[in-house]
Structures are given as structure tokens and as C-alpha cells.
Amino acid sequence: MLTRNNNLQGNYVPSSCRWLPRKCSVFVWRLGLNKLATMDSLMKRNIVRGNQNCVFCLEAEETSVHLFTSCNLSSTVWSLVSLWCKIPFIWAFSVKDLLESHDFIGLSGKKKDMVQGIIRIGCWSIWKARNEVRFNNKNVKLEDIIRR
Numbered sequence: 001m002l003t004r005n006n007n008l009q010g011n012y013v014p015s016s017c018r019w020l021p022r023k024c025s026v027f028v029w030r031l032g033l034n035k036l037a038t039m040d041s042l043m044k045r046n047i048v049r050g051n052q053n054c055v056f057c058l059e060a061e062e063t064s065v066h067l068f069t070s071c072n073l074s075s076t077v078w079s080l081v082s083l084w085c086k087i088p089f090i091w092a093f094s095v096k097d098l099l100e101s102h103d104f105i106g107l108s109g110k111k112k113d114m115v116q117g118i119i120r121i122g123c124w125s126i127w128k129a130r131n132e133v134r135f136n137n138k139n140v141k142l143e144d145i146i147r148r
């Protein structure tokens with residue numbers, strides 16, 4: 001069934017956000033459709049073998065849900081975003097929960113749009129930091145993600 005946030009295959013499609021850079025919007029669209037090259041999806045396609053753990057905590061398999069919602073690092077990012085935006089704590093148990101959380105915290109108008117954009121930019125920053133660690137062996141700190 002085709003609903004507001006689903007395509008014909010029933011996959012979640014994030015709502016659009018007008019003021020994000022195109023690169024970030026494409027990233028969010030891929031994230032919503034679970035099309036990022038996370039270690040679990042590369043493993044399923046037999047592209048990688050070996051350690052697939054999250055580069056931040058080293059404790060859990062790297063999936064989109066872990067990387068963006070349940071990892072200690074992302075949880076800390078969202079608690080800081082909550083404090084900074086003066087909104088209730090962002091609790092997300094799925095990528096869809098996270099990307100639609102601006103709809104469920106009692107906001108409207110410009111502030112709602114801003115929170116939507118900030119969460120999406122936060123996801124993009126987490127992904128960029130993950131790539132820096134995974135591919136360039138960089139030591140990324142929480143402050144590096146928050147400052148982006």
C-alpha cells in the first residue's frame with residue numbers, strides 16, 4: 001500500500017527537507033531506504049568479510065539502526081541535539097523513528113523544520129565520521145561530529 005512515507009515496495013521513504021544540501025538529502029534518502037554501505041549490508045552481498053563491528057564502540061555489528069540510533073556515540077549526539085534545541089530527548093529505535101522524530105515532539109513551523117534538518121545533518125555527520133575512521137584510520141571524537 002502506498003502511504004505518505006512509503007514507496008510502491010512498502011519501503012520507508014523519508015519526507016523531504018527543503019533547506020538541506022542535495023548531497024545530504026540523497027544520503028538521507030539512502031539511509032531511509034536502508035541502502036547505505038554499512039558492514040552488515042556489505043556482508044550480505046559477500047563484499048566484505050571479517051570484523052564488521054561498529055567503528056565507534058567496537059561492540060555491536062555495524063547496521064544502520066545501530067550506527068544511527070543505539071550506538072553510545074549516536075545516543076550522545078542525539079542527547080546533545082535535544083539539549084541544544086531545547087526539545088524532549090530524542091528516543092529512536094529505528095531509522096524511521098529518528099528521521100520522523102521532529103513530527104512527534106510537539107513542534108511546528110520553522111522550529112520543526114530546523115530540528116528535522118539538524119537531525120539529518122547529525123546523521124550525515126555520523127556517517128562521515130564513520131567513513132573517516134573506517135577508511136582513513138582517523139581518530140574521530142564526539143566534538144568533531146557536533147562541530148560539523
Ligand SMILES: [Zn+2]
Nearest residue numbers: 054056057071
Ligand atoms: Zn557502536
